[in-house]
Amino acid sequence: MLELSGEFPVKLLCKTMGINRSSFYYWKKHLGTPAPRTKNLLDNIQLFTEYHLKYPSHGYRWLNAKIRLDTGAAFSDPYAHKYCRIAGVKSKAKHYKYKKPGDPGRIFPNLLSAELSIDGPLQCIVSDMTAFCVKGIHYELTLYMDLWNNEIVSHALSAKRGDRMTYISGLENLLELKKTHPEYKMILHSDQGSVYASKAYNELLPMYVNRSMSRAGTPTDNATMESINGWIKAELFMDLHVTGEKPVEQEIDDYIVFFNEERPAYSLNYLTPKQYREAHVVA
Structure with missing residues (x-):
């Protein structure tokens, strides 16, 4: 109607639409100066839209936590969901389906199946390798993550298929870091991949490291690491x-810094791994 008001008399348009002229002029007056509540709503919708464009792999809860971390603006989850629903914001990442457990491992027992009490750093480390391509080049990334605060404590990358050194280099860096916490014994958990199961790999482990393995063909035994692998590829490329x-x-390397220091984690009540570690040190 606003567009037509320049071509037809407002009185005629209001009569045709069945509305009062005063209502039209009231609406026109407030169109350029919305009420504070309306402006606040539009600003918040715009904020969530901007963060979604930057991090399209995540849903409203993570976006809400990231906005709080970056800007200090605090929204309840219902309001965050409302803003994202109005803006049509949804996670674009694919989520993996549950797979049926496989046979028990025959090399090392699955220590994660027991109820572990993890109350400090480097008590339980999980590891896995993920592969991806950039410009037609195949890369393999081996990660070591602390289950206590989901921090990636060691990683190694190679552009060579089947490179065993990503596992070895990552392990050596992990063991150097472990020297800073000699008071803890450590569980190292992985799948039954050929390198993880090899004699050469396990002979590098000191006596204070207890070895643990998932059941064959059972990624859910290392669910946290498998989940992180999925998110890493989504976040890297999306x-x-x-x-x-x-x-x-x-x-x-930049992504690892982002993951540890700038990425809120659901399992940590949307603290980053670094924030969680620093809070523990203060406590």
Whole structure:
């Protein structure tokens, strides 16, 4: 109607639409100066939309936590859901389906199946390798993550298929870090991959490291690490737009910093791994 008011008399348009002229002029007056509540709603919708464009792999709860971390703006989850629903914001990441457990491991027992009491750093480390391609080049990334605060404490990258050194280099860095916490024994959990099961790999482990393995063909035995692997690929390519324009090694190092220091984690009540660790040290 506003567009037509320049071509037809307002009186005629209001009569045709069945509304009062005063209502039309009231609406027109407030169109450019919305009420504070309406403006606040629009601003918040815009904020969540901007964060969704930057991190499209995540849903409203994570976006809400990231906004709180970055800006200090605090919204309840129902309001965050409302803003995202109005804006049509949904996670674009694919989620993995549950797989039926496989046969028990025959190399090392699955210590994660017991009720572990993890109350400090480096008590239980989980590891896995994930692969991805950038500009036609195949990369393999081995990660070591602390189950206590979901912090990636060691990683290694290679552009060579089946490179055993990503596992070895990551393990050596992990063992160096472990020297800073000699008071803890450590469980190292992985799948039954050929390198993890090899004699050469396990002979590197000191006596204070207890070895643990998932059942064959059962990624749910290492659910946290498997979940992280899925998120890493989604975030690398959907959110951080890894393209290979910079050295991939540098982009991975930058992502690890983002993961540990700038990425809220649901399992940590939306603290980052670094925030959780620092809160524990203060306590």
